[in-house]
Amino acid sequence: METKKEKMKIAIVYCSKQGTTEKVVRKIAEKSGGNQISIFNLKEDKLPNISSFEGIILGTSIYAGQSSKLMQAFVKKQTDKSVSDINSDNIDRFVQEINR
Numbered sequence: 001m002e003t004k005k006e007k008m009k010i011a012i013v014y015c016s017k018q019g020t021t022e023k024v025v026r027k028i029a030e031k032s033g034g035n036q037i038s039i040f041n042l043k044e045d046k047l048p049n050i051s052s053f054e055g056i057i058l059g060t061s062i063y064a065g066q067s068s069k070l071m072q073a074f075v076k077k078q079t080d081k082s083v084s085d086i087n088s089d090n091i092d093r094f095v096q097e098i099n100r
């Protein structure tokens with residue numbers, strides 16, 4: 001029997017220089033399976049109050065080994081971590097921390 005999954009309120013915060021990250025973000029939102037997605041462009045939009053979201057997805061391009069400066073500043077503002085401290089092993093803990 002299929003169990004009904006609860007829908008989540010998710011913020012996607014992104015920064016895109018040439019538009020590719022933005023396209024990926026839109027695709028993720030399209031395929032969100034009915035979750036409530038809000039998209040924030042760090043260059044244009046008012047910064048979200050991320051504590052009102054259950055999950056957060058960060059999208060940034062990389063140029064010369066560096067994620068966007070805006071994204072780095074955003075992450076620093078939310079936590080005492082830098083983007084390069086985050087990896088697939090600790091991402092869950094990071095998301096919990098950012099949502100606190």
Ligand SMILES: Cc1cc2nc3c(=O)[nH]c(=O)nc-3n(C[C@H](O)[C@H](O)[C@H](O)COP(=O)(O)O)c2cc1C
Pocket residue numbers: 015016017018019020021022060061062063064065066
């Ligand atoms: C000059 C230049 C430098 C880049 N440096 C890196 C890099 O160091 N590491 C990487 O993974 N991708 C690198 N890329 C690829 C970009 O991150 C990739 O094209 C990305 O999708 C661009 O996203 P945007 O269109 O949202 O700005 C580089 C691209 C350019 C044009």
